[in-house]
Amino acid sequence: MRRRPGIGGLQTAAAARDQYRLLGENVSKLRTDLMKEQLSTFRSQLEDFARKHKNDIRKNPAFRAQFHEMCSKVGVDPLASNKGFWAELLGIGDFYYELGVQIVDICLSTRPLNGGLISLEELRKLLSQRRKSARESVSDDDCLRAISKLKMLGNGFEVISVGKKKLVRSVPTELNKDHNEILELAQAQGFVTVEEVERRLSWSTGRATDALETLLEDGLAMIDDGHRDGKRRYWFPCVSSISSYSGTDSLSES
Numbered sequence: 656m657r658r659r660p661g662i663g664g665l666q667t668a669a670a671a672r673d674q675y676r677l678l679g680e681n682v683s684k685l686r687t688d689l690m691k692e693q694l695s696t697f698r699s700q701l702e703d704f705a706r707k708h709k710n711d712i713r714k715n716p717a718f719r720a721q722f723h724e725m726c727s728k729v730g731v732d733p734l735a736s737n738k739g740f741w742a743e744l745l746g747i748g749d750f751y752y753e754l755g756v757q758i759v760d761i762c763l764s765t766r767p768l769n770g771g772l773i774s775l776e777e778l779r780k781l782l783s784q785r786r787k788s789a790r791e792s793v794s795d796d797d798c799l800r801a802i803s804k805l806k807m808l809g810n811g812f813e814v815i816s817v818g819k820k821k822l823v824r825s826v827p828t829e830l831n832k833d834h835n836e837i838l839e840l841a842q843a844q845g846f847v848t849v850e851e852v853e854r855r856l857s858w859s860t861g862r863a864t865d866a867l868e869t870l871l872e873d874g875l876a877m878i879d880d881g882h883r884d885g886k887r888r889y890w891f892p893c894v895s896s897i898s899s900y901s902g903t904d905s906l907s908e909s
Contacts, residue, residue, distance in 0.1 A: 716794030754801040762825035769892035770874030771826030778823050828873050833866040845895035846888040
C-alpha cells in the first residue's frame, strides 16, 4: 500500500512552494526594475537627441516620422499636450495644432465638391499649397497624426482605406461594401458608368444604380451627361485630383 505524506512532508512541500513563489516575485521585480531603468535611460537619451536635432525634426518630414517612431517605443507622446518639455523644446504640438486647423478648413471648403470625402494625397497637396511660406514641409504621416488628434475630439474626422487609397472623411457618412467597391473601381479614371459597374463587378442594373444614386445623394459623386454615347458618368472628386475637374463646365450636381 502506498504511504500518504505525513504532516512534515506537507509542511516541507508548502515551504518549497513559498520559496519558489518568492523567488519568482523577486526575479519579476528585478526584470521590471531593469526595464524601468532602461526606459529611463532611453528617454533621457531621446531628450538629448531631440535637443541636438530639433531643427531637423521640425523641418524634415521623414526625420520627424522616425522621431515619432522612436518616441512610441518608450511610451512618449510629444503631441499629448501643447505644454511641457516636448512642446517647449520642439514646438511640434503647436505645429500639429496649426496643421489640424488647416485640415479642418480645407475639408470644409472642399465639402460642397467632394461631399466630405477627400483623398489623403489631395489633402496633403492642398495643405502644401496653403503652407508655401511655412518653414516645415508636410508629409502624409504628419497629416495622419494631425487627423488622429482631430478624431480624438469627436468631430467626425476619420481616415478610411479604399483599395490602395486613403481617404479622409469629415462627415459621418457610412459607406457599405458596395460603396467601397465603386470608389475603388473609380480610382482608375475618376468616374464610372452604370454599365461599367455592372460589367466589372458582375452586379445587376438595380444594384449598381441604387449604390450610385446613394453616393450621389450623399454628395460624394457628381454627374456628367454631356457625352455623345449618352452614358451618364458618375465622377468622384474624393479619388481624383480636384484641379483636374474643378473647371469642367459639363459637370453638374443632381
